[in-house]
Amino acid sequence: QVQLVESGGGLVQAGDSLRLSCAASGLRFRRYAMGWFRQGPGKEREFVATISWSGGDTYYADSVKGRFTISRDNAKNTVYLQMNSLKAEDTAVYYCAANNIGTSYSSSDYAYWGQGTQVTVSS
Numbered sequence: 001q002v003q004l005v006e007s008g009g010g011l012v013q014a015g016d017s018l019r020l021s022c023a024a025s026g027l028r029f030r031r032y033a034m035g036w037f038r039q040g041p042g043k044e045r046e047f048v049a050t051i052s053w054s055g056g057d058t059y060y061a062d063s064v065k066g067r068f069t070i071s072r073d074n075a076k077n078t079v080y081l082q083m084n085s086l087k088a089e090d091t092a093v094y095y096c097a098a099n100n101i102g103t104s105y106s107s108s109d110y111a112y113w114g115q116g117t118q119v120t121v122s123s
Contacts, residue, residue, distance in 0.1 A: 002026040002112045004096050009117030014088055016121070020081040022096030022114055029077040030054075033103045035110055036070060036081045038092035038119075048094070049081060050103040057103055064090075088123040 008020040022034070035050040049060045049070040058070050069082040079096055094117050097110035104110070 002098070004098060004112055004114035006094065006096050006114045006117040009094060009119045011120045011122065012086055014086060014121055014123045016086050017082070017084045018086065018119060020083065020094055020096075020117060020119070022079045022081075024077045024079070024098060027098060027112065029098075030074040032098040032100050034070075034072060034079040035097045035099070035104065036079075036094060037097060037107055038090075038094045039116075040089070040092040043092075045095070045107055047105045047107070050105065051079065052103050059103055059105070061105075083119070086119075086121045088121050091119060091121050093118050 003025045004022055006022045033052050036048040037045050038048050039045040047061050051058045051070045051072055055072050067085045072079040096114045098112040099110040101109050
């Protein structure tokens with residue numbers, strides 16, 4: 001049974017940093033590209049970042065480029081999202097997801113999803 005479990009969310013002030021983690025089990029982690037998505041209040045789920053199975057390729061949404069960094073530790077079956085200079089508009093539930101196709105901006109390419117972790121940024 002595949003499980004993706006996010007952690008690290010919370011309530012912070014604008015300008016602060018947070019690091020989200022997503023621990024994977026039940027799959028051959030190093031064979032999967034990983035992604036982070038988010039869904040803000042009243043909004044549709046949107047792409048945030050993705051990383052290849054090796055970690056060598058990363059892509060970001062324009063809205064987070066230069067502020068967020070996705071990384072992974074295949075020995076720990078974990079993917080991270082370092083979020084710096086947080087803004088109120090980053091407030092959302094953040095989800096990690098796994099796919100065995102490759103890096104992708106499209107949520108429909110991802111077969112497995114976590115339950116999400118709430119990030120709230122006060123201005």
